[in-house]
Structures are given as C-alpha cells and as structure tokens.
Amino acid sequence: IDADGQYTPNEIPALVRPIIEDEADMVLGSRLENLMYEMPRIKKIGNRAFTWVLRKMTHEDIKDGQTGFRALRREVLETALPSSKFSYTQEMIIRVAKEGWRIKSVPIHFYPRYDGKSRLFGSSIAFAVKGWVIILRTLRDYHPLSFFGFPGLLLGISGFIVCLYVLAMYITTGLVSPRMPTLILGVLLLLSGIQLFFAGMTADMIKTHPPNGANWKKPPGSY
16 A cells, blocks of 8 residues: 555454455455546556456455455465566466365445556556556466467468368369469468467466476576
C-alpha cells in the first residue's frame, strides 16, 4: 500500500483475516465491487480482460487480477517472486496458483488518487501493452504446448489446405508451374506449423520432466 490514497489501511484486517483463519494463502483485494470513482473505460475493459485470462490460466475464481492490494503468507511470497517490477500483479497470481497455494478474493474500496501520478506507466495504453506482453510470456513459460502448438496447428492446417488446392488444380489442369508460388507458400506454412507444434511438445515435455541436470550447480571454486 502506498500513500496516494487509493487503498485504505482500514481494510487491511479484512485482507489478512482469511490467512489468519487458514482459509487462504494469498488474498486479493477486489476493487471492482466498490469503486469510489469512475475508472477510465480502457482501464476497466483491460482489467476485466486480464482477470478473465488469469481465471482461465489458473482455474481460480479471481475477481480482480490487477489489484495491488493483496496479502500473502511469507512462504508463498518466497516461491512466487515475480521476475519484473511491472509484472507482479499478473505473474505473482499465476506463480501462486501453479504452486498449488489457495487464493481468495475479498471486496475492498478503491478511491481516486489523492495526489501524484503512477510511476510505472505513463498511460493506460502502455500499461495494457506491457500487461499483455507479460501474460503472453507467462503463457509461453507455463503452457508452452498451447503457446506454440495452437499457432502451429493453425499454420499447418492452412498449409495443408493450400497444398490440397494446388493438388486439385494439378489434377484438373495437369499444370503446376502457374501455381508454383502458391505451392511454395503452402509447403512453408505446413513446415512452419509442424516445427511450431513440435517445439511446443518439446518445451512442454521439458517443463513437465526437466533434465536431471537442470538444477545442477557447480561446486564452489570450479569453473
């Protein structure tokens, strides 16, 4: 919590109560139920979109995926430290969920900024762009088969259809040369799709079954 007045410290007890009562390991303060000002439209839409994506990725009933008002057990924080200061709102939730910790949302009040401006982003658009980059990166790391496999499947199917079209034209006319660029495009799409799909399968296999030496560290003094 900072000093811009958007969150009130009076609601800290409600935020930590589920942890004290052993109902949750991480508690998110949901702002959307009790907004005390009119949030910019693009920010509200982006917030709901981010929250929907986080719900799908984590399978948790997250009410507000962008809230900065949250409470965690110490051991949860140690296993869920984000890789970037800009990504803690989304990345921390995903890491906590993937580690199997319990997440709960509680409604809080959210007030207009008392003074100052955000130091993280100059505009809502910059925030949205950075947020989606973070979500895509996290999807790549935690769901590589979906991240690579789905685009690969689309490219492969597209290439296969293009190649079928060229084959049909060859059967009909007996000529391939007029459609050689189309054939090359189809083959490239098909090969790219296959490569992406197998890249996703390989990354998913490595994520699920890391190599024995993945966590190996050199002994002190060795080079």
